[in-house]
Amino acid sequence: MDLDREKLWNTALSDLENSFSPGTFSTWIKPLRIREIKGVGDDHLMITFVCPNTFHIRMIEDRYYALIKEALDRITKKKNNLQFEIKIINTEPQKVVGENRDEATITPQEKKAVPQTLFQSQPYSQPIQHHQDQVFRSSLHRAGLREDYTFETFAVSTSNEMAHAAAIAVSQNPGTAYNPLFLYGGVGVGKTHLMQAIGNNILRKNADTSIYYTTGEQFTNEIVAAIQQKKTIQLKQKFRTYKILLVDDIQFLAGKTSVQEEFFHTFNAITPAGGQIILTSDRPPHEINPLEDRLKSRFEAGLIIDIQQPTFELRTAIILIKAKKLGLQVPMDLAQKIASEVESTRKLEGILVKLHSEISLFHRELTPDLVSTMLGKTEQTEFPQNTIRPAEVIKTVANHFHVSTAALKGPSRVKHLVEARHVAMYILHNQLKVQLEEVGGMFGGRDHTSILHASNKIRDLIGTDETTRTNVNAIKTSLLFSTTV
Amino acid sequence: MKIKVLQENLLRAAQDVGRGISTKPPLPILSCILLETKQGKLSLKATDLSVGIQAEVGCKVEEEGIVAVSGRTLIELLSTFSAGSMEIESQEGKMVLRSQKTMSSIQTVDSKDFPPFPERDNDGVVLSSDQFISLIERGGVAAGVDETRPVFSSMLFECSISHIAVVATDGYRLSKEVVDVASAKECIALVPAKIMREVVRIAQKQGGEVSMVVSGQLGQVFFGLKEYEIIVRLVDAEFPQYSAIVPRETQLNIQAEASELLSAAKTAMVFSKEVSGIIQMKIEKSILIISSAAATGESSVEVETKKVRGVEGEISFNGKYLIEFLSLVKTGEIEFGMNESLKPGIFTIPSQKNFYYVVMPFRVQK
Missing domain, CATH: 3.30.300.180 (DnaA, N-terminal domain)
Structure with missing residues (x-):
């Protein structure tokens, strides 16, 4: 909104x-x-x-x-x-909260004479001063958070709006809103970004909050190292004092019993004390195996949200945001072109970095041609043309759309049949490089122009329509799978 | 519009109203003063959208009307006119000013573009101009000037059913003055210190009563003086909870004569300028020693005091803060209380319990 x-x-x-x-x-x-x-x-x-x-x-x-x-x-x-x-301005008298909340305390400094301020914590509504900025940065650093992973740089669409809303709620009321918050989804959907943005937001409000960001693997390593150096007690104390604990890729804990046990105790120490735990994983808790039941049930007690693969529109928005960060002016049409051809967010970033280096190092201009060559270079996954037989394609397409091969080849023009037929024609002509006439022959002697039309139509739709792209990808994957097995 | 008015009255009003014009107006109309006849009077208005100032001048209205002209030109022109009666008449696209021998005309701007002023939506409080001036001058003395930090360059008005208080701080010191005036409703308002000093200046000239209306709904505060009305946009920020830093009990208290202390502080300030204004106060038995030391020299002055409580102590702070406080008090006894040398110290006036001034000390390493 x-x-x-x-x-x-x-x-x-x-x-x-x-x-x-x-x-x-x-x-x-x-x-x-x-x-x-x-x-x-x-x-x-x-x-x-x-x-x-x-x-x-x-x-x-x-x-x-x-x-x-x-x-x-x-x-x-x-x-x-x-x-x-x-904007209505509050003119209600202030209520005094706590007796000595703003009590001036002295922080030791090495200078000869230091003017001391009356108020230690200053209201947020002032512009953040340089000094506070540094405090904020150093606390980010201490927590292991990235400065650029904020809510402002996070693009929101239907695939991740739920996760985004939950993350904002958690960052505003840590420890109370949803505890733990469990985000899961595939690679490059923004789990880490969201998680770090929560930490970022909390620190911005109060730079003194003790936040720790770690990954499942790092957590494991720390425990192993502590066992080696006989410092497990110190480590336990360290983890249990955090107000906010962010653990990325918690699935790495699968099968590591003693690490799981340590995490379980840490979890139990932090949450009752009003602390917030945020976890990410590539799969939901019940699919992390083997994971102790008591941990599983604890994860499931909080809010579990999956983040879907970004839609075309979201990818476009991501390109625009990332390009801005690189100082690159990507016009809308080029952004859409890239978004339509590249699905993975990481790859998007890679392409933008490549574009950026082309432009800044070789002084090339940002043109549709340059984008096309860049995109061309990244498309390495060739469709094995020779190993797949056309009949197999038709069968797979028919299976995917739950229609019979006969109906697919037949003359009927019912909507869902036409769609399936067009996809099949596209794969045959565009991916398998079967001649237009030949494809026409497979579908009851249709004219080669009809095949061309169908093939072009699907090619365009892939760029813009989410369902078509998922369908085509699913069919391609199952075709590849059937040939390799 | 056609009116007869006294040059000296019009000039004074135009100059006061002209202070509401911003130095870089984004629109031509915002560099204007709006002149309008109103029930046998001439009203002048100017605004920069965060502050609006309106003044009324007595005049003889021959023909009603409304006109907007560049404020700067009007003021400059009027100040060259000789005192006495003059005539103003608006004509197509210009405003003609006639004095005994002079005749000038200023190009006018479409008065319809002039933003209408908001109107009061409640009754607020009325206090005498003396009370008002004291509130702002003493309660607001600690307000800073850095406008990028709104809370520290504003004054907080606290109105309650029995009294009104003004509190200000620049982050290093804090001042608060309370006057006993009944207010209809409890409210708080944060107002930029800069415009408040302007209102005080006008109040000093006008005398009489000052009415104040806070409207959270409109986000404005209105100050009404005899012939003036000043409308100020409230600062949208939260004032720190200051009561916690005011020392309630002090272990060491002394009383001294303000004028004596002021001259001692001024002596100490000669050298303290080099060392960020630091002066040192040392209390031994019944003697207060005010000293400062820099590379170029040092000085120390002894002041007789009346010990109220405690044994001895030492504290350092910015001499400027001490001088500003003492200049406000001028004469009479003042009281100083402190705990540790790194905790805030408090200045009060024993005969006037409605004012205090808290200063945060410097931390000096020997």
């Missing part, structure tokens, strides 16, 4: 910019923010704006309402009601 609001308003702003003088635009229109969009019936929207101060409200309601409404009506294709409000 956040993205939607921002997107809508940004679009409206670029539209409105043309209707005002630059001064008027930047004084009255630009500082507005959409706070809420509510649907009223089918074709009405109620949009609530937050204004920076009272002067804006009356000025806008009196003079600019109509223009803003028109722009929004054009963009949303709906009738909009606009509401303006300002």
Whole structure:
């Protein structure tokens, strides 16, 4: 929703910019923010704006309402009601919490004369000062967290919105919201990013929080080392004092009984004390084997969320975010091109790094051609053309779509049959490089142009449609599998 | 619009209102002063959208009207006019100012573009201008000037049913003044210190009563003086919970004459400028020694004190903070209380329990 609001308003702003003088635009229109969009019936929207101060409200309601409404009506294709409000400032008397919360305490420093401040912890609403920034960085470092893994750099779509929402909730109320939080999913779906973002957010609020990020493997190594050096007691104490424990790739604990036992005790020490535990894994707890039942049940007691492979749109957004980080200006169409051809997030990052080095080292320009050559270089998985027989393809496709081979080859134009038939034609022509006429012959003497059409259609759909791509990939995998076995 | 007005009154109002104009207005209209006839008076308004200032001037209205002109030009022009009656008339696209011998005209800006001022939505409190000035000058003395840290360059108003308090801090010292005035509702408001000093300046000239309305709903605070109304955007931040750092009990207390202490502090300040303003206060028996030392020289002054409690102690802090406090008090007894040399010290006035000033000491290594 956040993205939607921002997107809508940004679009409206670029539209409105043309209707005002630059001064008027930047004084009255630009500082507005959409706070809420509510649907009223089918074709009405109620949009609530937050204004920076009272002067804006009356000025806008009196003079600019109509223009803003028109722009929004054009963009949303709906009738909009606009509401303006300002951020209400709390004027309730403060309640004193705790007796000596802000008591000035002295930190030893080596300088000759140090001006001491009255307030140790300063309110968050101030701009973070340089010093605080350093404190934040050093605490990130201490916790083993990466600075760039934050919620701001995390793109959200349907495949991971649940995980994202849960992560935000945990970062706001660590120890109470969901404990433990268990995130699982395949490689490159953003498990580690989300987990680190939680830690990042907690530290940003309070740099003194004791957070520790580790991986399942590192945890194991530390325990082994401690046993060797006879320092298990110190290690136990170290782990049990953390308020927030982040363990990445917990599945590495599978089969390591004593490590599991140590983790179990750590878990039991942290959670009752109000600490938060966050775990990631490549599979759900019940599939981590062998894992002690008491650990399994503890994992399952919290919130378990799986993160799906990123969709096409999400991949595009990821490309844009990562490109921005590299200082690369990737236009939307190129980003979509890359997203349509590359599925793995890690590979996306690799391609962007390659592009970046091409551009910065060889001074090449970012053109569709350059992107194509880059993409070409990464496609190594050739489809073994000679080992797969066309009949096998047709059978596999038919199986996948739960239709009979006869129906697939037959003349019927029922929708799901047509789809399956097109996929089969695509694989035969595009992947197996079977001649168009030959393919036509396999499907009851269809014209070669029909085959070409079908093949092109599926090729385009793969770039944009999630289900088609999953279908084609699944069929390709099962074909490859059948030939290798 | 056609009016007759006294040059000296109009100039004073324009200068005061002109302080509401930002130095770099983003829009031409925000560099303007809006002149409007209102029930036999002329109202002048200017705003930079975070502060709005309005003033009223008595005049003879011959024809009602509203007009906006560049504030800077208006003030500059008016200050060259001689005192006495003058005439202002708005015509198509310009405003004509006529004095005995001078005639000038200023190009006008569309007054419809001028942002309307918010209006008070509750009654608030009324206090005398003396109470108000004392609140801001003493309660607000510790406010800093660094506007990038809003909490430390603001004043906190605490209104309760029996009294109003103003608290300010720059992170190294804290001041609080309380006056007994009944307020209709309990509320707090954080207001930028810079504009409050401006309001005090106007209050000093105007005298009379000051009304104050805090509206969280509008995010504004209104200050009404005789002929002025100042509207200020509230600071959206949380003031630190200061009560915990105010020393409640002090082991060592002394009383001394403010003027004597001030001159001693000024002597010490001569050398302390080189060492970030540090001066040292040493209390031995009934003598207070104020000293400072730098590479270029050192000084120490003894001040007679009346010991109230405790034996001896030593504390160092920024001499500037001490001088600012003493300049406010001017004459009479003051009291200083401290615990350890690294814990905050507190200055009070024994005869006026409604004010205190807390200073965080320097940590000096020998």
